[in-house]
Amino acid sequence: MPSLELAAALVTCLIFYAVYYNRLGKVRSFVAVAEAFLAGAVIAVALLLLSPHTSDRMEELTPVTQGFLLAALPEKLLGLLALSYMMVRDRDQMSVKNTIGYAILIGAGFSFVENIAYAWIYGSQIVYLRLFSSVSMHLTSMGIMGYLLGLGYIRKRKGWIFFIFAFLIPFLLHGIFDFSILTGDSWNYSIPLHILLPVFIVEAAISRAQTLPTRGDLESEGIWFEEWALLDRQKGYEKWILASTDQVHHSAPFFRLPPGAAKNILAILVLAMPVVVLIRPELIQLEVTISYSMYLALFVLLPASIGVSILTIGSVNPDFFKGRLIRIPIVLDWEVFEEGIPAPVNSGISYELSGASLYLRGNIEPGEDKQIQFRFDRIASPAVDFSTVEISGDRGRPGDGQLIRIDRETTGFHQFQRRYRIRRLLWGLFYFFHFPGSEGFRKLFIKPRTITQTRRTYEPGDIVFLEGDPARRFYLVEKGKVQILRDTGTGPVALSTVEEGEIFGEMALVHGEARSATAICMTETILSSALSDHLESLIEANPEFASTLIRTLVKRLIHSEEAFLEKLKSMEVEDKTQWLHKDDESDEGEQK
Structure with a gap:
């Protein structure tokens, strides 16, 4: 076999891994990288040594049996065992991102040996036919295995489910890919989909893995992975609720402009190949006879899908997974x-x-x-x-x-x-x-406690707002007590006391006027607040809150009126007492 084909098989695998290397970063040491690559190569050699025992009956087997049982099953099973060994060996420093890196390296090593073997058995030209198809499939299917296996390892509960899917999903992707090639005809047109879909899944998995902790991080914090994920979702829930009230109009996008000039140039060069083939088909001289559908799949659809795949790498924004707006919160x-x-x-x-x-x-x-x-x-x-x-x-x-x-x-x-x-x-x-x-379901998550997301702690005697201040926010008492006072010109009058679970400061927002009273904390108090727009959203989305707000406003108006009446009565008594005191003084003066 010429050295050119050997170099092409090796360089193609390394190029694919190099593209992912920029996304994954350094995976442990050079020795670990070489070890993972060699593990994939050893798996390929072992399967090749076993192939003579099955080649005699290949013509009797259906494409399903050949694609799933003879190709996908042993490769993915041995790959899972090799990856599990490396993961357990490096368990103290292992992260989901490193597990993906190890898995992609195993796929690269397998592809390298497999391409050489195909060139040796079927001719050197087969190497070039496989460069655009099998390498990407092997690397991405193993990358998916690494992501799921890493997730199962860092989880506290039900990690075994992820171990099962770590084998099952790559097995199905690999089996369907080989089945499409072996069946031929119209199935050839589906091959680009089998390439693009795993590439996109791996890209999303790498972006998500960059936000995940290692098992060592979880142990140092004293929490489970499920608890870490629960804490990670809290900001997402808060953003989701605010977005549902139309108060948040932007968040981190799922896609971004793919970084890396060299990678993008490589993608453009690969995308140029289908155009050249369509314009100058005589440039492709084949020594083997293939169908027209296979010709289009190999030299038009596959290069186009590979170019798009390379361009896709890095396009999923990791920031999207930080506080993401995915699940609906039912409070x-x-x-x-x-x-x-x-x-x-x-x-x-x-x-x-x-x-x-x-x-x-x-x-x-x-x-x-x-x-x-x-x-x-x-x-x-x-x-x-x-x-x-x-x-x-x-x-x-x-x-x-x-x-x-x-x-x-x-x-x-x-x-x-x-x-x-x-x-x-x-x-x-x-x-x-x-x-x-x-x-009507909005009332299940648009509540005072969910809308008021800005929190602050106050000391006894702290003033929340003064009478006459502009009204921009309303408040929820999460802990403590707040007294509402109004100045009558002769001294403050206590209108009401707001306790835990109650809101205040909303009356000025309803009227659209300045504060009509002063709010002072009576004890150590924790208040959460929200802007006036959120009050409108609460009233619109939560009828129960609207009715409660009306009752609260009426109650406070009655209480304010009673407080003023009491103040007037006390002032009348005070005035009468002062008048009587003056009258007594005048009588004493006359007697003298």
């Missing part, structure tokens, strides 16, 4: 009860109930003999035991809230959680597809 209200106290000692909301861990938005004080109860859409869960999770390291608390782990073995809680998940799925489908009545 749960929670209350903490302490033994011997009938009323809840703490309350707040949570954006999801998906596992054994929850992130509670609100204030919760640690202590023994406490249980928590959840409610959504008038459905209540049984009270369950829970424990708080202290997060160490640089992460700390992601905002103001508390991560907890609950005891899901309490009778009836699994049933409650299933009902929540089913309704969340159905309501999400109704909302996203805009079925009739879907706007």
